Amino acid sequence: MPGINGYLVRSGTLRKRLTFQARTQEQDSLGQQENVWADVFTCWGEIAPLSGRELLAAAAVQAALTHTVTVRYRPELANPRAVAAMRIRYGARVFNIHASMNEDERNRFVTLSVEEGLNNG
Numbered sequence: 001m002p003g004i005n006g007y008l009v010r011s012g013t014l015r016k017r018l019t020f021q022a023r024t025q026e027q028d029s030l031g032q033q034e035n036v037w038a039d040v041f042t043c044w045g046e047i048a049p050l051s052g053r054e055l056l057a058a059a060a061v062q063a064a065l066t067h068t069v070t071v072r073y074r075p076e077l078a079n080p081r082a083v084a085a086m087r088i089r090y091g092a093r094v095f096n097i098h099a100s101m102n103e104d105e106r107n108r109f110v111t112l113s114v115e116e117g118l119n120n121g
Contacts, residue, residue, distance in 0.1 A: 014044040018071065019089045022082075040086065045071035047090065067095065069112040073102065077110045088114060 021037040028034050050066045069088060077083050083100040095114035103109040 014046050014071065016045055016047055016090055018043055018045045018047075018069065020076070020086050021089060022086050037087065041074065041076055043071050043074065045069055047095075065116045067114050067116060069095065069114050071110055071112070073107040073110050077102075083110075083112070088112070 019042045020040045022040050023035050024038045025033045026036050046069065048068050048070070050068060071077070077100060080100050084097055086097050088095040088097065093116060095116050097112050097114050099113040101111045101113075103111055
């Protein structure tokens with residue numbers, strides 16, 4: 001039975017509580033529309049670091065870390081374009097989603113390519 005990246009999924013592998021958020025508009029106290037991040041759903045997942053880099057942006061050195069995040073399939077993750085517009089919160093950490101892949105197109109697991117550290121909001 002394939003699981004995460006072709007391996008069996010053992011109990012406890014998906015042990016981080018992740019909150020997926022989407023950008024939405026709300027009215028502020030002055031009646032103006034403002035973009036805010038709203039929680040879409042929370043689920044268990046795995047975060048695996050891939051690489052890190054530093055770059056010069058806005059006249060400052062910034063670090064960016066890339067990871068893969070694996071979660072169980074959910075209907076909210078069916079549209080890759082909608083998923084790429086979301087972000088993931090894990091405690092105080094924020095991950096921007098770049099791409100999503102439905103493992104083997106069997107609606108069991110979704111692997112997400114994410115980046116932490118640059119534009120979190």
